[in-house]
Amino acid sequence: MIELRRVNKWFGGRQVLKDVSLTVARGERVVVCGPSGAGKSTMIRCINRLEEHQQGEIFVDGIELTGDVKQIEAIRREVGMVFQHFNLFPHLTVLDNLTLAPIWVRRMPRREAEDLAMLYLERVRIPEQAGKYPSQLSGGEQQRVAIARALCMKPQIMLFDEPTSALDPEMIKEVLDVMVELAQSGMTMICVTHEMGFAREVADLMVFMDQGEVIETAPPDRFFTAPRNERTRLFLGRILRQ
Amino acid sequence: MVPADQRAPASPPKRQVAPWNDERVRSLAFQSLTLALVVGLLAYLALNAADNLSRQGIATGFGFLGREASFAITTALIPYSPADTYARALLVGLLNTLLVAGLGLVLATLLGLALGLARLSANWLLGRLALVYVEIMRNTPLVLQLFLWWDLLRLSTPPPREAWKPLPGVYISLRGVFFPVPVYDPLYLWMGAALALGVAAAALLGVWGRRRQARTGRALRLGLPGLALILLPPAIVFFAGGAPHLLDVPHPTRFDFSGGRSITPEFAALLAGLVAYTAAFIGEILRGSILSVRSGQSEAAAALGLTRGQALRLIVLPQAIRVAIPPLTSEYLNLAKNSSLAVAIGFPELFSVTNTVANQTGQAIEAMAIVCATYLAISLSISLLMNLYNRSMAPVER
Numbered sequence: 001m002i003e004l005r006r007v008n009k010w011f012g013g014r015q016v017l018k019d020v021s022l023t024v025a026r027g028e029r030v031v032v033c034g035p036s037g038a039g040k041s042t043m044i045r046c047i048n049r050l051e052e053h054q055q056g057e058i059f060v061d062g063i064e065l066t067g068d069v070k071q072i073e074a075i076r077r078e079v080g081m082v083f084q085h086f087n088l089f090p091h092l093t094v095l096d097n098l099t100l101a102p103i104w105v106r107r108m109p110r111r112e113a114e115d116l117a118m119l120y121l122e123r124v125r126i127p128e129q130a131g132k133y134p135s136q137l138s139g140g141e142q143q144r145v146a147i148a149r150a151l152c153m154k155p156q157i158m159l160f161d162e163p164t165s166a167l168d169p170e171m172i173k174e175v176l177d178v179m180v181e182l183a184q185s186g187m188t189m190i191c192v193t194h195e196m197g198f199a200r201e202v203a204d205l206m207v208f209m210d211q212g213e214v215i216e217t218a219p220p221d222r223f224f225t226a227p228r229n230e231r232t233r234l235f236l237g238r239i240l241r242q
Numbered sequence: 243m244v245p246a247d248q249r250a251p252a253s254p255p256k257r258q259v260a261p262w263n264d265e266r267v268r269s270l271a272f273q274s275l276t277l278a279l280v281v282g283l284l285a286y287l288a289l290n291a292a293d294n295l296s297r298q299g300i301a302t303g304f305g306f307l308g309r310e311a312s313f314a315i316t317t318a319l320i321p322y323s324p325a326d327t328y329a330r331a332l333l334v335g336l337l338n339t340l341l342v343a344g345l346g347l348v349l350a351t352l353l354g355l356a357l358g359l360a361r362l363s364a365n366w367l368l369g370r371l372a373l374v375y376v377e378i379m380r381n382t383p384l385v386l387q388l389f390l391w392w393d394l395l396r397l398s399t400p401p402p403r404e405a406w407k408p409l410p411g412v413y414i415s416l417r418g419v420f421f422p423v424p425v426y427d428p429l430y431l432w433m434g435a436a437l438a439l440g441v442a443a444a445a446l447l448g449v450w451g452r453r454r455q456a457r458t459g460r461a462l463r464l465g466l467p468g469l470a471l472i473l474l475p476p477a478i479v480f481f482a483g484g485a486p487h488l489l490d491v492p493h494p495t496r497f498d499f500s501g502g503r504s505i506t507p508e509f510a511a512l513l514a515g516l517v518a519y520t521a522a523f524i525g526e527i528l529r530g531s532i533l534s535v536r537s538g539q540s541e542a543a544a545a546l547g548l549t550r551g552q553a554l555r556l557i558v559l560p561q562a563i564r565v566a567i568p569p570l571t572s573e574y575l576n577l578a579k580n581s582s583l584a585v586a587i588g589f590p591e592l593f594s595v596t597n598t599v600a601n602q603t604g605q606a607i608e609a610m611a612i613v614c615a616t617y618l619a620i621s622l623s624i625s626l627l628m629n630l631y632n633r634s635m636a637p638v639e640r
Contacts, residue, residue, distance in 0.1 A: 048544075048545055050541050050544065050545065073547055073549065076544060076545060076546070076547040077547040079545070080545070080546075081542075081545040083538060083541070083542065085538055087536075087538035087539060087541065087542035088542075089539065089542070089543075089557055090561065091560050091561055091564075100546070100548075100556065101546035101547060101548060104548060104552055104556065105546065105547040105548060105552075109455070109456055109457055109458055110455070110456035111456060111457065146542075149546070150545075150546070153546060153547065
C-alpha cells in the first residue's frame with residue numbers, strides 16, 4: 001500500500017531523513033515514535049508530498065510520487081491527514097469544513113456531501129456541533145472534526161501527525177477513542193504519537209526513529225518488552241517511566 | 243466615587259489642599275486656557291480674513307456659485323459650456339473626480355492582487371520583477387510619476403495633423419484618443435431595458451445551475467449560454483428597431499478635433515499614475531495578509547486534494563481579506579484624495595476646477611471649504627462601505 005525505499009531528505013545542509021525504508025500493507029496500523037527532531041513528521045509528510053523527498057522512491061497505492069501534479073493530487077485524494085494543530089478552516093462552519101473537499105474535489109452533490117458529513121460527525125460523536133465555527137469548539141472536539149473532515153474524502157490511508165500533542169490531558173482520550181474505533185474498522189493508518197497505550201492497543205508495527213533514521217521496527221509486544229537497540233531502550237525507558 | 247457623607251466614619255478627615263495644587267482644579271484650568279487660545283486664534287483669523295476681503299471689495303458667502311463660470315473644461319461627463327454657472331463647473335469637476343477614483347479603485351485592486359501574487363509566486367523572475375516594480379513605485383513621489391506618465395503619453399503620440407487612425411473615425415494624437423459615439427436615439431432606452439432583462443435571466447440561469455449542482459453534483463458550463471442571454475435581447479431590440487446607426491464622428495480641425503468623444507492625455511496619465519502607484523501599496527498589503535494566513539491552512543487544503551488555485555480561492559484569500567480590509571481602506575482613501583494631484587497636470591477634476599473658480603472669484607475660503615467638505619464626504623462614504631464589508635466578513639467567535 002505504501003512503500004518508502006531509501007528515502008533521503010535535507011533541510012539546507014542538515015539531513016533530516018537518512019535512507020528511510022518502510023513498507024505498510026493494506027489494513028496495517030503503524031505507530032511511529034522517537035525523540036523530537038527524529039524526522040517522524042517529515043517522513044509522513046513526504047507520503048502525501050507536503051514535503052518533497054530528494055532521494056529514493058515513495059510509492060502510494062502503486063503510484064510513484066514524482067513532480068507530476070496530477071499524480072500528487074490523485075494520491076492526496078486517497079490519503080487523509082490529521083495535523084497536530086487541527087488546521088480546521090476558521091471561516092467555515094464545521095459542516096462546511098467537512099463538505100468542502102467532497103464538493104470541490106469529488107464533485108459530490110451538496111446534499112449528498114452533507115449527509116456524508118453528518119454520518120461522520122455522528123461517528124466522532126459531535127453531530128450537534130455541525131452549525132458551529134471551529135473557534136467555538138474545544139480542542140478535543142476540533143481534532144475530532146478534523147478526523148471526520150479527512151474521512152469524508154473516503155481515504156484508503158490515514159496519516160496522523162501527533163494528533164493529541166496539542167490537547168489538554170482530559171481531551172486526549174476522546175480523540176484516541178475515535179482513532180481506536182477507526183483502527184478497528186480496518187483503516188490503513190500511520191500514526192506519529194507518543195501515546196504508548198494507544199500503540200499497544202492498535203499497532204501492528206512499531207517504528208522507532210532517531211536523527212532521521214529508522215532505528216528499529218518490531219511488532220508491539222516485542223518492541224515494548226524486548227527492544228533490540230540501545231537507543232530504543234533509552235527512549236522507552238524515558239517515556240514509559242512517566 | 244462615594245459621596246463624602248456616605249464614607250465610613252473611620253476615614254481620616256479630608257486634608258486641605260491649596261487650589262493650585264488640586265489635580266482637578268489644575269486640569270480644569272489648563273483645559274479652559276487651551277480652549278480660550280484656540281477660539282481666540284480662530285476668531286482673530288476669521289476677523290482678519292473678513293476685514294481683508296471687505297477691503298478688497300469681495301463679498302463673502304456662496305452667492306458666487308450662481309454666477310457664470312466663463313471658462314471651458316476639457317473633459318465633462320455632463321453637458322457643460324462656459325456660459326454655465328460656477329456650481330455646474332464644480333459638479334463637472336466632482337464627476338470627473340468620482341470617475342477617476344472609481345475606475346482607479348477597481349483597476350488598482352486588480353493590478354495589486356496580481357502584484358501580490360507575483361511576489362509570492364515560486365517563479366523567481368516574476369517575483370523579482372514585481373519586487374523591483376513595487377520598490378520603484380513606492381519610493382518615488384506620485385506627482386513626479388504623474389508628470390512622467392503625461393510626458394510619456396504626449397511624447398509618444400503624433401501631433402493632430404499626423405494622428406494615427408487605427409480604425410475609421412478613431413484618431414490618436416497628443417490631444418488624446420478621439421472616437422465616435424452613437425447619436426442619442428429613443429431606442430437605446432429600450433435596449434437598456436432589454437439588457438436589464440437579459441442580466442436578470444442570466445442571474446436566474448446561474449441560480450438554477452447552482453441548484454442543479456447541489457442536486458446532481460455536476461457543474462454545468464453556463465458561461466456561454468449566460469453571455470448569450472445577456473447580449474441577445476438588446477441585439478434583437480436593436481435590429482427590430484431599425485438599427486439606428488447615426489454616429490457622432492470626430493473630424494480633424496486645424497489643430498484639434500471636433501465632435502465625438504475623447505480620452506484626454508491628462509485623464510489617461512492621471513488614471514495610469516494613480517493605478518500604478520496605488521497598486522504597489524495594495525500588492526504589498528495583499529501579500530502581507532496572504533502570508534498572515536498560517537501555512538497549516540494551505541497544507542490542510544492540499545492534504546484534502548484541493549488544487550493550489552482552489553486552496554487560494556476557497557481557503558487562503560477569504561481569511562487574508564479580513565486582515566487586508568483596514569489597510570486597504572486607507573489605500574482607497576489615499577487614491578481618492580491623491581486624485582487632487584491632477585491639478586499638476588491639468589486634468590479638470592474637483593480640485594483643479596475649484597482652483598480656477600477660487601482664482602476667478604477670489605473666494606478661496608468658500609471654494610476650499612466646498613472641496614474639503616466634498617472630499618470628506620467621498621472619504622467617509624468609502625470608509626462606511628469598507629466598514630460594512632468588514633463587518634460582513636468578521637470572523638465568528640465563541
